[in-house]
Amino acid sequence: MKYKNIPAAWSYNTSTHSLLESIISPCELKSNEILVANEIAGINPVDWKFIQSNPLNWKDGHTPGVDGVGRVIEVGKDANKALLGQRVAFHQSLKKQGSFARFTVLKHERVMKVPEKMSSTLAGGLPCPMLTAWQAFSKIPVKAGRNVLIVGVGAVNKIVIQLLSKAGFNVDVLSTSLSVEMSKALGVIHLLRAPEEITLNYHAIFDAVGQDSASRFVKHLKANGHIVAIQDRINKPLDPPFTRTISYHEIALGALHDYGDSEDWTELMKAGEQLMELISSNQLIIDEPVVFSFDKLPQALAHSEKTKLKTVVKVN
Numbered sequence: 144m145k146y147k148n149i150p151a152a153w154s155y156n157t158s159t160h161s162l163l164e165s166i167i168s169p170c171e172l173k174s175n176e177i178l179v180a181n182e183i184a185g186i187n188p189v190d191w192k193f194i195q196s197n198p199l200n201w202k203d204g205h206t207p208g209v210d211g212v213g214r215v216i217e218v219g220k221d222a223n224k225a226l227l228g229q230r231v232a233f234h235q236s237l238k239k240q241g242s243f244a245r246f247t248v249l250k251h252e253r254v255m256k257v258p259e260k261m262s263s264t265l266a267g268g269l270p271c272p273m274l275t276a277w278q279a280f281s282k283i284p285v286k287a288g289r290n291v292l293i294v295g296v297g298a299v300n301k302i303v304i305q306l307l308s309k310a311g312f313n314v315d316v317l318s319t320s321l322s323v324e325m326s327k328a329l330g331v332i333h334l335l336r337a338p339e340e341i342t343l344n345y346h347a348i349f350d351a352v353g354q355d356s357a358s359r360f361v362k363h364l365k366a367n368g369h370i371v372a373i374q375d376r377i378n379k380p381l382d383p384p385f386t387r388t389i390s391y392h393e394i395a396l397g398a399l400h401d402y403g404d405s406e407d408w409t410e411l412m413k414a415g416e417q418l419m420e421l422i423s424s425n426q427l428i429i430d431e432p433v434v435f436s437f438d439k440l441p442q443a444l445a446h447s448e449k450t451k452l453k454t455v456v457k458v459n
Contacts, residue, residue: 152244153440155205160195162441170248177251181458183267184242185210186447199237209235210244212257212267222251228259234270236400243440254410255415258423268432274390277300277397277414279349282392283369287311291348295361296321298453299373300351304329305427328428364389374409
């Protein structure tokens with residue numbers, strides 16, 4: 144699609160580590176790409192963290208934003224023509240021009256159709272936490288009746304808890320912030336407030352705090368157990384060889400953009416669409432996001448960082 148230059152994006156400024164309103168230049172789609180007119184841009188911690196530290200060495204003019212929802216308005220010659228006009232949700236690579244713009248170019252197999260009953264506002268905040276939760280859940284074999292522990296509760300682990308509970312696991316949670324009422328609604332069996340309250344050995348532990356935390360709780364795993372590090376990773380096994388034979392898992396949704404193939408993405412997008420259907424039919428509990436206008440995107444980033452609440456920006 145060729146369109147006139149318009150002030151329609153927030154772009155990175157390397158000297159101030161901040162975003163400035165900028166102009167979108169005309170673009171040409173590759174054969175396997177689609178153009179999405181964004182309605183909602185979701186904000187995730189990775190957005191404000193990378194804006195502040197720039198670990199990927201973004202150049203001036205890069206547009207951040209990994210999550211978004213919008214309408215497909217153009218498709219490349221080899222892209223799926225059935226997507227034209229569809230409302231889709233997406234998770235964009237940190238290395239590509241992102242969702243903090245009126246338009247985003249995406250690979251056609253890396254989008255999810257949004258259920259008719261789901262608002263774009265809710266859908267825009269889903270891709271990163273929802274798909275990360277699915278990856279974490281998928282790391283372990285389903286064994287109904289086994290005990291699992293969740294350490295740290297945010298947007299990702301709230302979904303992980305519900306997926307595990309629906310699969311028949313007995314889910315305990317270690318959290319100082321989760322309310323008793325919400326824990327019951329999510330399907331938690333035991334809500335623990337301190338590590339000293341742990342009395343079981345678990346089939347699996349899902350840690351969303353960090354490497355030190357995940358390492359600390361490995362001792363609470365059963366033989367052949369699983370530690371799933373959602374935040375950071377455990378670099379080396381902590382047990383001697385041929386003892387409890389613990390399985391160590393790391394989660395990095397963004398890495399799939401570089402290392403995943405079309406089969407990986409088809410599987411992930413299908414899972415995402417299934418999860419959105421569950422959310423749309425009120426079978427999964429999701430917090431409604433706080434909404435900011437597009438011209439207040441810097442304030443939305445600050446709000447996300449300060450409050451840790453799910454935050455989205457209304458683009459169009």
